[in-house]
Amino acid sequence: MARQKLVRAPTTASLPNNLRIPSSTPSLIKTLGKLSRQALLDLAFFWLDDRNVESFPPFLQQDEAEGPDNEALPYPAGETIEEIQQVYSDLQDRKGGKREVLDRILEGDWRNGITLRQLAMADLRYMDDHPASLRWTALELSRVGKQSPQQSPDWSGSVPRIQAATFVQALQREISPLVKAHYHLGRSATLPLTLLRIFVVDSPYQSPAQSAEIFTDSSRIIYVAFPDSCPFIYTSITASGSKTAPSTSSVATDTRTLQRLVRDAIPKALSRPQARFSLNATSLAAKNLPTLLTLRGPGRSTVSNGAFSIFADAALEGSPLDPRPSNTVAPEDHIGIDPAETDSGRDSTKRKSNSLEGGALSPLSKQRRMAVHSRFGTESSIAQAPLDRLDIRLLDRPGSDDEDTVPAVSLTFSGSNVISGLRKLAELGVVDPERMPSWMTGEESVSVATVRGGQRLQKDV
């Protein structure tokens, strides 16, 4: 029986969930070490849960009996699952660093190795805790070809109804001849998203011969996020990104090619006969998942931002049952924010109100404030969707009609929240709020745009 394990034949199957990465792999320790103590404990509890423990078997005394093992390891093997659960409960109850939990997991209960599925779960947990850890690109799914007009029109959006397992199967069928992959699907705990983590490796074998370091190579991991009920998907594949060092296994297929293969396979996997989909760019990339959900998500704010955020937030008018005339009610009241919360909660509003209370408002600054408000809309809309980068290419000729000299002016704004920064500049009077083009107010809700005459060109030139 033992000999069979040595046979390595190329297959088209996906990498198995239970493929173990040796616990002593340095990069594995580093990857898991990014998680907080609580996150590590939560994962351990999940793995040891009665319903899941079969998929993530910890190292028990009976395993020790099977193979002669050196006794030098710091953690004695547990006798039963309950005993190990108790150990983690004790760790939960007392304070301490995350190192002790990490060591316990890697050198104690899972000393045989961490499976690919466990690693994927750890990565998804890290993303839940740090929604701004990756740069995401929003792509739009659109139907290919014309639909014939139906007798009973269906106005629901062109969101393909997918079943996760079927989708992964279809994706596997698409890419398996080219790359070998491991798939993990998970639901985000904090956002209305389903996340798919794909790990790709360029080996046809079931257990790749590459060193174990490859399993934590972040350039080989691709995330695809499916927001609920909207024709968009987000991927962590960036056009310019992954400039990290070429993979150590010096095969011709570099990681960017692998990523491209996966990206091309996604729309095909979502398609069915008579309903084909393609992925189109939407000029939005941001380092924050909530931003993408606000600007390319299922909700009200996808197509009305900037000046139009007053409509998205319904800050303009109240319900038809409200007897108060709309102009006498504060916008916050319409949105339904408790003023007490905004006072203490948001730092920026507090600072702003302080500076305004400082001196009596001159009519000029009041006018400017009105103008800023009319251009940028509600403040909460900007705070919810921070853009970390805004690239603008201007195609305007300065003054003269000289056809030959089109200056290539490119502007790049970067910061924690670009639009909010521009708003601040407008409040201070650096930018004229009445004359500024709409791409500065976040109205276009893009992070890349080509602009002519103040208007965004739909197609990049």
Add this chain to the structure above:
Amino acid sequence: MYTDPDELDTDIASIHAEIRNLQKRKRILTSSLLATDPIQKLLQKAPASAVSDDLAALSPLAQAAGKHNELNHHRIAFGATAFPFKDPSPNSPKNLLGIRIDVCTRNGQFTKPYYILLRSEQRGTEKRLRVHRHTVPACISMAKLESAYLSRPVRDADPELAKPWKGRRQDLRGFARELRRELVGWQMRVDAVEFLREKLGLEGRYTLEGSPDRDTGVVSVAAASLEARYVRLEWEDGRVGRFKLSNGGIVERAVVIGDQGRDKKTEDMMTGGGGRVETVLDRLRVENRLRVERVSTSTSSV
């Protein structure tokens, strides 16, 4: 007497909140009072010259209240109202046509109003309206609606190209009507799922833990997506089901799968009897009783 400064702070904060609430209530009452019929009638009846000083000071407020009241009546009665909006951007078309759609929910409240802002485009001699911005959720396809109702009128140049569904004129009324119908349908589906959950005592709970409903054996009911077109059911014996909900509140199709494959009896029960979604639990209750009887007779006969 020594008092904790923190405690004082919280007291002050709560008093502030109380004051705000009372002020809000006062303003609602004032507006309601000013908008009442007797006062509005009095205002209309009194000739401008005969208005006393008190009334003159009051009248702008009262008039505003009256106007707002009228506006609200329109919003409640018609559901879709139009308004002009000026785009503040210096580079875009200035004047936009806004449509506001109000949808009433189960509990008598209204949802946040939906807005659609249309710009008019001049192409040669013809003018056409196009959707500029909107706040309609993505599960309703604005692009499809727009292409059906606001597509460009085709010039009768090439009869080959002029497809029958493209020959229509721009139909703003039809656009607003269809959109409102879709929004109301969506809200009704969401309400129906909520209603079922309430009946089963599942409000606010999304986990499977919890006792199943005794009469139907259902452990969970939830919309499959935000769109609430499909609803997912789970029974305590492991059967899972899904049904499709029409805009009119009818269970159109249902699939129930258990360990022994499709459970056609339950499926028929769900779609049968008129198929109203509100009574689907009653029908499931009947089915569950029959099922129990079937099981008991089959065991007794053995």
